[in-house]
Every structure is written in C-alpha cells, then in structure tokens.
Amino acid sequence: MAYKSSSNSSFLFLLLLLHFNLGISQLQVNYYSKSCPKAEEIIKQQVNELYNKHGNTAISWVRNLFHDCIVKSCDASLLLETVHGVVSEQTAERSFGMRNFKYVSTIKAALEKECPLTVSCADIVALSARDGIARLGGPNFEMKSGRKDSKESYVKVVEQFIPNHNDSISSVLSSFQAIGIDVEATVALLGAHSVGRVHCMNLVHRLYPTVDPTLDPTHAAYLKRRCPTPNPDPKAVQYVRNDLKTPMIIDNNYYKNILQHKGLLTVDEELATDPRTSPYVKKMAADNGYFNEQFSRAVQLLSENNPLIGDQGEIRKDCRYVNAN
Numbered sequence: 001m002a003y004k005s006s007s008n009s010s011f012l013f014l015l016l017l018l019h020f021n022l023g024i025s026q027l028q029v030n031y032y033s034k035s036c037p038k039a040e041e042i043i044k045q046q047v048n049e050l051y052n053k054h055g056n057t058a059i060s061w062v063r064n065l066f067h068d069c070i071v072k073s074c075d076a077s078l079l080l081e082t083v084h085g086v087v088s089e090q091t092a093e094r095s096f097g098m099r100n101f102k103y104v105s106t107i108k109a110a111l112e113k114e115c116p117l118t119v120s121c122a123d124i125v126a127l128s129a130r131d132g133i134a135r136l137g138g139p140n141f142e143m144k145s146g147r148k149d150s151k152e153s154y155v156k157v158v159e160q161f162i163p164n165h166n167d168s169i170s171s172v173l174s175s176f177q178a179i180g181i182d183v184e185a186t187v188a189l190l191g192a193h194s195v196g197r198v199h200c201m202n203l204v205h206r207l208y209p210t211v212d213p214t215l216d217p218t219h220a221a222y223l224k225r226r227c228p229t230p231n232p233d234p235k236a237v238q239y240v241r242n243d244l245k246t247p248m249i250i251d252n253n254y255y256k257n258i259l260q261h262k263g264l265l266t267v268d269e270e271l272a273t274d275p276r277t278s279p280y281v282k283k284m285a286a287d288n289g290y291f292n293e294q295f296s297r298a299v300q301l302l303s304e305n306n307p308l309i310g311d312q313g314e315i316r317k318d319c320r321y322v323n324a325n
Helices: 002-026 039-053 057-069 102-114 121-135 155-161 169-177 183-195 217-226 253-259 266-273 278-286 288-303
Strands: 197-199 239-241
Touching: 039 057, 039 102, 039 121, 057 102, 057 121, 057 183, 057 288, 102 121, 121 288, 169 183, 169 266, 183 253, 183 266, 183 278, 183 288, 217 239, 253 266, 253 278, 266 278, 278 288
Parallel strands: none
Antiparallel strands: 197 239
C-alpha cells in the first residue's frame, strides 16, 4: 500500500508539472498578432496616456502583476470585485494601499472597442506592467501573452501567498521559490521597491518604542519625522518613499540605500545582510545594467506563473466581473 501511495503521488506530481509547463509553452510573444494586431500598441498607448494624467498608475501596474501572479496564477483574479458571491482579493489585508483599479477598465474598454472579447484581463495585467516599467525608466523587454482569466477569487489564500512586511528573508525566498523564482531573481524583483512607498503603519515597528539598531540613525530620525506616532491612522496619507533620490524611476538606488541601512522594511535590511542575498545586492548596487537584466528576467518569470490556458478560464468582457453564463 505504501508503494502504491508513493507511485500515485509521483504520478500526480508529474501531471501537475506537465500542466504547469504546458501552460508556459502555450504563452507566446505577439500572441495577438492575428486575432488583434493592435492589442499591445493599444495597451502601451493607454499606459502612457494614463501615466501622463496620473503618474502613479505606472507603479500600480507593476504592483498588480506581483499581487495577481504570486497568488495561484497570473489570471486577473485580483481584478474581480465583490459581487454575486465573489469576495474580492482587494479586500485582503495584503492588498492594503493598492489603487487605480478603475483605470484597468479604461485600458480594457479601448481593447474591447478594437477587438471584442479577444484580449484577456490577465494579459492586460502582464503587458501593462511591462509598459509601466518602461515608462518608469526601467528596462524594455518582451513579454509573452495568451493567458486566460480566472472565474474565481482566491481571497481566502491571499495571506498564504503574499509575504508580509514583517516576514523574514527566508520566508520571502521560500514564497518566490515555490513559484519558480530563484534567489537572484527574487533580489531583483524587490528592486521594484525603488518606485514604491510604505505606509507608516507598516514600518513604525522599527521606530517605536525604540529604534531598530540596524537602521541608520540619521535615516531613522527622518522616518520618525514622517511617522511621528507609533499608531498611525491607516486611512491617513502617511507614507515614506523607499528612494528619495529617484522616486519615480526603477533603478538600482534601492540597493544602494539598503546597503547603507536605509531600508524601510525588515526584509530590506535582511536582504542586504543575509549571506544568500547580499552578494546580489552589492552587484546590483554597483551595476544598474546588471539589475535591469535580472529585473527583466524576474518579471518574465513572475508573469508566467501557472497561466490558465485553453478552456481553463475565459476572456472577461469586464475585468471586474466573471462573464454571465
């Protein structure tokens, strides 16, 4: 019986692995070249127009990719709103501070006008992130498409997949490794923090009741001015940017800062000091080209996590809702 159980487990694992690899293989560059030739051009145009009107949308596209893809699959489950028994992943604690979802509908409307029910919301999440990265001064790279949209929300497991700001570097590395992202790529992905900001409620544990001794004292004093109370109002606009020099450019300043013990979160400090990650941090801090190369690779890996293909999902007409049966 034990042997049979082991054989069945191995067989199921192989089936799962085959499904995962099949999903990736079905994704392809220029997937919409025949069905909607202008799809990627439209997405890029919309990303640029929205950036010109609301600069922070580009950052939102990058964050959307992470929050969508790390939870189960790159399938736009993140975009579903709470309705008809569906509880949105946006209501999860890990989704705190996320915004600009309404502008995804702007991109989707432009695509629906050109090619009705052709371009998935999951591909909008992926391609808008790629174009947002370029708009923020980051690297240009190709990204495969062909994903389908989820018919369900995974709100009950969001907390299991998305690392917490208090998690150790070991926990963070394990979370990424579980979806096929290696240590070097994980270090690169965290470089997205270079355009991010952190609400005071997520960093005051390093300031009160006593200052974390690993923090640079001068920077700690600055942080206390930005976050003057140990109990900040989560609804108040009390944020601190990770990168004060180039806050709207994806670059390697994040690594330079954390090497100087100016990271905002615990994981930032551990990333710079842990022997598994510190060599990559130092290399990225010294070479922006190397960072761009690894960041591109990391984003591509993330975007290809367990995509839905064929009849596993659907092409939503409205990214906020599952299609009516």
